[in-house]
Amino acid sequence: MKKPQLEKPFEYLTRKDGSNFPAETVKNWYISRAYILDKLNDTLIGIDSNSHLHAVVMGDSPLMLSVVRQLALYAHFANYEETNVYGNPSHRNRTVVTIVSNRNDIIQALHAEEYLCNLIDHCKYTIDGQVTNSDSFIDIELEIVRDWQPSSTPDTITITEKEVISYANTCEAEKIFSIDTRKAVLSSRIYNLGVTIENLPAENIHSTHRYGMAMDSFKYNLLGKTIMPLVDESTWLNNPLKVKGDISNIFCSDTFEARYRTMIQYCGKNYQHSEHWDDCIEALSKCEHSRWIAERLIMGYRTPTNAELIRDERTFGDLKKTYRNSLKNNAEDPTHICLCSYAELRRISPDGLKYDSFMILAIPVILGKLNKIRNQNIK
Numbered sequence: 001m002k003k004p005q006l007e008k009p010f011e012y013l014t015r016k017d018g019s020n021f022p023a024e025t026v027k028n029w030y031i032s033r034a035y036i037l038d039k040l041n042d043t044l045i046g047i048d049s050n051s052h053l054h055a056v057v058m059g060d061s062p063l064m065l066s067v068v069r070q071l072a073l074y075a076h077f078a079n080y081e082e083t084n085v086y087g088n089p090s091h092r093n094r095t096v097v098t099i100v101s102n103r104n105d106i107i108q109a110l111h112a113e114e115y116l117c118n119l120i121d122h123c124k125y126t127i128d129g130q131v132t133n134s135d136s137f138i139d140i141e142l143e144i145v146r147d148w149q150p151s152s153t154p155d156t157i158t159i160t161e162k163e164v165i166s167y168a169n170t171c172e173a174e175k176i177f178s179i180d181t182r183k184a185v186l187s188s189r190i191y192n193l194g195v196t197i198e199n200l201p202a203e204n205i206h207s208t209h210r211y212g213m214a215m216d217s218f219k220y221n222l223l224g225k226t227i228m229p230l231v232d233e234s235t236w237l238n239n240p241l242k243v244k245g246d247i248s249n250i251f252c253s254d255t256f257e258a259r260y261r262t263m264i265q266y267c268g269k270n271y272q273h274s275e276h277w278d279d280c281i282e283a284l285s286k287c288e289h290s291r292w293i294a295e296r297l298i299m300g301y302r303t304p305t306n307a308e309l310i311r312d313e314r315t316f317g318d319l320k321k322t323y324r325n326s327l328k329n330n331a332e333d334p335t336h337i338c339l340c341s342y343a344e345l346r347r348i349s350p351d352g353l354k355y356d357s358f359m360i361l362a363i364p365v366i367l368g369k370l371n372k373i374r375n376q377n378i379k
Contacts, residue, residue, distance in 0.1 A: 005185075006178035007231045009250065012243045015113050016300055016332055025114045027177075028066035031168045034176040036070040037254060038167070039157065044258075045077040045093075047266050047283045052093040053077065054156040056148055060101035064161055065115045071097050072119060072140050072298060073251050076291040078262055078283040080139040082342050094124070094141040100148045110142075119297040137341035139290040181230035182373075183253035186366045188230075188246070189222040190359055197358060202350040206282040211358055218362060223369055240331050244299045251295050252288070256363045259284055263364070285356040286342050292356075293339055301328070303339045312337055312348070 010029050014020055045051060055071050057064050081092040103109060107127065110116045116123075124133045125142035150158065168176060196214045204210060230250070236243050266280050297303075304312070308327065315323050327335040338349050345352055 004180040005182050005227060005229060006174065007181050007229055008178055009181065009231050009243075009247050012231065012236050013247065014240050014243075016240075018240070021114055024062065025066070028063045029069075029114075030177045031063065031164065032066040032070040033179075033254070034171065035164050035167050036067065036074055039159070040075065040258070043155075043157075044261055044265060045079055045155065046262060047078045047280065049077075049079045050093070051155045052079075052095060054096045054098065054153065056098045056100065056156065056158045058100050058148065058158060058160045060099060060103050060106060060109065061161055062114075063164060064099075064159075065109060067159055067164060068097055068099060068110070068142075069115050069298060071095070072116060072123075072294050073291075074254060076139055076255070076287050076294065078259075078287040080287065080290060082137055082139075082286070082290075087343075089135060089137070091124075091135075091137070091139075094139050096141045096143060098143040098145060098148065100145055102146055106144055113300060115298075117298050117300050118302050119294055122297060122303065123294075138293060140294055179250060181250065182227050182370055183256060183366060184246070184249035185227050185230050186223065186369065187253045187256075187359065187362070188249045189225075190218065190355065190362055192222060193217060193358070197354050198351055200354055202353075205350065205353045206278055206285065206357055208277055208281060208361060211361055214358055215361060215365070218358075219365060223365065241329060241334060248292075248295060248299070252291070252359070253366075255288075255291060256367055259287075259360065259363050260367060281357055281360050284360040285353065288356045288359055289342050289345060289352070296336055296339055301334045301336050301339060304335050304337055308335065309337075 010026050013026075040053075043053060045053060053075050055075065057068055057071075075095040075097075077093065077095065079093045080095075081090050084090040084092075099106065107120060107125070110120045119138070119140070120142075122133060122136055123138040123140050123142060124131065124136045125144065126132075127144040148158075193214055196217050200210055200214070230246055232246075236246070262284065263280055267276050304327065312320065312323060324337050327337065338345055338352050340348065
C-alpha cells in the first residue's frame with residue numbers, strides 16, 4: 001500500500017533575522033498542531049449558531065504557548081460576525097482563548113516570533129481587567145487570568161499540559177512529527193488559475209455560478225497532475241517567504257474537514273444544489289479571510305502604515321501590483337495590504353474575495369480526490 005506524502009516542513013521556518021528556531025520550539029509546534037486538530041475534531045459551530053468556542057489553556061510554558069498559537073491558527077468559525085445587518089461593527093462570536101498565567105511579561109512572551117508575533121498587536125485581549133484593541137476586527141480574543149475555576153459552559157474546553165504531553169506520548173511519532181502535505185499541495189494549485197479567476201467580475205462574488213469555468217479548469221487541468229512534495233529545498237533554502245507561503249497552505253488545508261462538516265450541517269448532503277449554498281460560501285469565505293489574517297500576523301507579516309496605504313491608493317494598474325509585491329516580499333519586514341477587515345478587503349482587493357470563495361468551493365473536490373487516492377491504495 002502506498003503511504004501518504006509525509007514531510008517535515010516546520011524545520012525550515014526561520015526568524016526574521018535568518019536564525020533557526022530551537023529544536024524544542026519546532027517540536028512544540030508539531031505536538032500542538034496534532035493535539036489541537038484531534039481535540040477540536042468533533043467541534044462544530046454552525047453558521048447560524050450564537051455560540052463560540054472558549055478554550056482555557058492552563059499554563060504558560062513554551063508548550064502551552066504553542067497550544068495558544070495553534071488555537072489562533074485553527075479555531076476560526078463561520079458564525080463570526082464582523083458587522084451587523086446595518087454595517088456597524090459587532091464582533092460577535094469571537095473565539096476566546098483564556099490563558100491561566102502568573103507571568104507579568106505574558107504579553108511580551110506571546111509577542112515572540114515562535115508564538116503569536118504580530119497578532120497580539122491587533123487582536124482584542126484582556127489582562128488584569130484592562131482591555132486592549134476592544135474594537136479589533138480579528139475573530140480571536142485573548143483573556144489572561146491568574147486563576148481559573150472549572151466551567152461547565154457549553155463550547156468551553158480546558159487544556160492542561162499534562163493532557164497535551166500524555167497525547168504526545170501515546171501517539172505514534174509519525175502521526176505528530178510528519179505531515180501529510182497532499183491537501184496543501186492541491187490547495188496551492190488554486191492560485192495557478194490566474195486569469196480564470198481574476199477576469200471574473202467583482203459583482204455577485206459569492207455566486208457559485210460564476211465559478212463554473214474556473215472549477216472545470218481546476219478539476220480537469222490541475223487536480224489530476226502528480227502530487228509532488230511540498231518541501232522543495234531548491235526553492236526553500238534561503239527563501240523564508242517561500243517557506244511561509246507554502247506552509248500557509250498546510251494551515252489552510254488543516255481546516256478543510258471542519259469546513260466541509262459546516263457545509264453539510266448547513267446545506268445537507270446535496271449542498272452543491274442547495275438554495276442556501278451561496279449563503280454558505282459567503283460565510284465560509286469570510287471565515288477563511290479571518291483565518292488567513294491570524295496566520296499571516298503569526299507568521300510575522302504586519303499591517304500597512306497609513307503612509308503605505310495612501311501610496312497604495314494613489315497607485316494603479318501594474319504599478320499597484322508591483323508596489324504591493326514589494327511590500328509583501330520584504331523578508332525582513334513583510335507587509336500585506338490585505339491584512340484588514342473583510343469590509344475593507346472588498347474595497348481594496350476584490351480579487352482576494354474571489355480566491356477565498358473558490359477555495360471554499362474546491363474543498364469537497366480536493367477531499368474527494370484524496371479519498372479516491374486512499375481507496376485506490378487500499379485496493
